[in-house]
Amino acid sequence: MHASGPPLLTVEHLSMRFGGLIAVDDLSFSAGRGEITAIIGPNGAGKTTVFNCITGFYKPTSGRLLLSLGEAASAADIAALTATGRRSGATAAGAIFLLERMPDHEIAARARVARTFQNIRLFPGMTVLENLIVAQHNALMAASGWTVLGLFGARRYVEAEARAVERAKHWLDRVALTERADDPAGDLPYGAQRRLEIARAMCTEPALLCLDEPAAGLNPRESAELTDFLKSIQTEHGTSILLIEHDMSVVMGISDHVVVLEYGQKISDGPPDHVRNDPKVIAAYLGVEDEEVAEVEAEIAR
């Protein structure tokens, strides 16, 4: 499971300030290729801010967000790209992207980072199928000859659209929404909307899938199904997943690697077992006194 080699996403010294508020403070971590990385932390720790920086919705105050597709990039390549003003560069067998320099839609389209939102953001007035077709916009746009060929019903576009529908059907099947394909997305129950949002993100064929609290509001059975679903995405599609989650059964069940934030700073980083027993993490979650932390640390040492 633990893919070897250098990570897919490397976050280095990321800081995000809103006026006087430091939401993320000098954060560094990495998300491994083909792994599920979870970011956890108490409310207000800056988890969603990190997500928004990675997906380009915020411009970080400082830091480097490096994403490398294909074979690992050499340090020399990375340094060379950083030195130039460019956003991305091709390497011997792949490409590297400096996400902090890219606008949000480009991160999704070129660096292949897809995301979901804490408060679900579907297109409620469009049908379930349409939601999944819109997700394949860029491929279809190219096939339609930037609309010109498509306007005259070019075969190339018709075929591309049929392929898009096939992919949508595949994902509908995976999230058990085939029956509701022609219903408006806003009509679906909450859990189904969460699944559809993940399916929509997967329709963009991402290399990195960022999920912002995918289990929020789900019942235990739905959470368990979600865990299986995410596992299968990881194994069958090789998609790396970055995950914000409060539901510890989900986090501990599927994560290969957990990063813990508190007040914008990283307080722990490692495999689930390590994090689970980290006294700092326990203190952050239970809000204990400093002396008690020392006690707990002493106990663990014993």
Add this chain to the structure above:
Amino acid sequence: MSTAMDAAATRPMATAKLAAALKDALGTALLTLGLAVPILALRTEQNISNELILQPRWGYVAIAVALAFSARFLYLVAPAAPARPRMLSLPRGFGRVLSAVLLMVLLLYPLIALALTGKAGAVKWIDNFGIQILIYIMLGWGLNIVVGLAGLLDLGYVAFYAVGAYAYALLATSDPVKSFMADWIGAGFWPLWAFWICLPVAGLMAAFWGILLGFPVLRLRGDYLAIVTLAFGEIIRLVLINWVPVTNGYAGVSGIPRPSFFGLPFNDSEGGFAAVFGLEFTPLYRTIFLFYLIVALALLTNWVTLRLRRLPIGRAWEALREDEIACRSLGINTTNTKLTAFAIGAGFGGFAGSFFAARQGFISPESFTFMESAVVLSIVVLGGMGSQLGVAIAAFVMIGGTEILRELDWLKRIFGPEFEPTQYRMLLFGLAMVLLMIWRPRGLIAFRAPSIFLRERRLVRAEMVKEGHG
């Protein structure tokens, strides 16, 4: 047993409901009284010796109060309409049959008008009704791309109509262009072909201005976008008024060449349309030709819009209306998406504008006031945002309705010779809008047809669909 009990329980409930309705209606009547007294009750008139005399009109007040009371009362006691289904399935091919029927009626309309009213009367019916309504249908369809599909509230659409009209008028009447064409191709060429050459130019020009407007407003949403587009419309109008050396200011541009029948002029000359086809000359042919021309232009707008809705660009417009942030997270370049919506919507406005200039033969800034934008926008909103059929119906009712007021001279026999039905145009317009917004808050056609389906095309109720705020 239980039914008897139910009936016994229902009776006092019905009485209570009636009493509540009566109370509510009385309140409405009082409110109407308060409003009617200052507006309707007293009227000042000049008598022969130039004195102002007060003329009481308490009868009108009584009528207004009675109308308000009974309307409110009936509205409240009327049985509630059964809940409409959230989804609607249409029989297969329904849309196709409907559009075929409507198209046939449209194509036969000039002949029907001719048969019913004769040559003299037909001009009015084809021009004032047919062409006028179709221009607004086309404008409504053009604006529908921006407002209905992309969800960008545009209050300055008339600017593109003006750009199209002036682009054609100024190019066609410009002396350098005329002499250039006369030198290179021949003196007769430009007046005959100006319209056909300038029509695409005017559309492109308007699309260009659509992009120019689009850039500064990319980051604006909702109310702010509406205000800036409104200002843009006013700027264009003020430039047209004040740039006298080019636009001739308030005086406008006259002598705009009329469209030819692909090179054959509509006059009684040897080479004219009537002579070539061996017909007796009548100005009616030009009107009929203009009618079919605007039908073709409107249908082109409709065809392109319907095609675009099934293409990625159209789906991206609708997705933009639904949720812009989600669009960006899926890699959709929202800047380009907004700009194409502005450009294509504006382009159709420009086509309509250049047709308008060609039909009138004279244009001035007075034709491009904010009122025009407001009318076109209300057509889109009343029709049901995003619905092509709804827009067409709304334009037919609103423009046809206001035109029909001119035909209601018989009302003078009831209300006296001073009664001018056309003066009530705006009042009726407003009343119709208020009523429609109560009856169908999401417009006449409050369903959205999905652009693609897996098994069954089910219409989406408008309540699900976002109205767009950016």
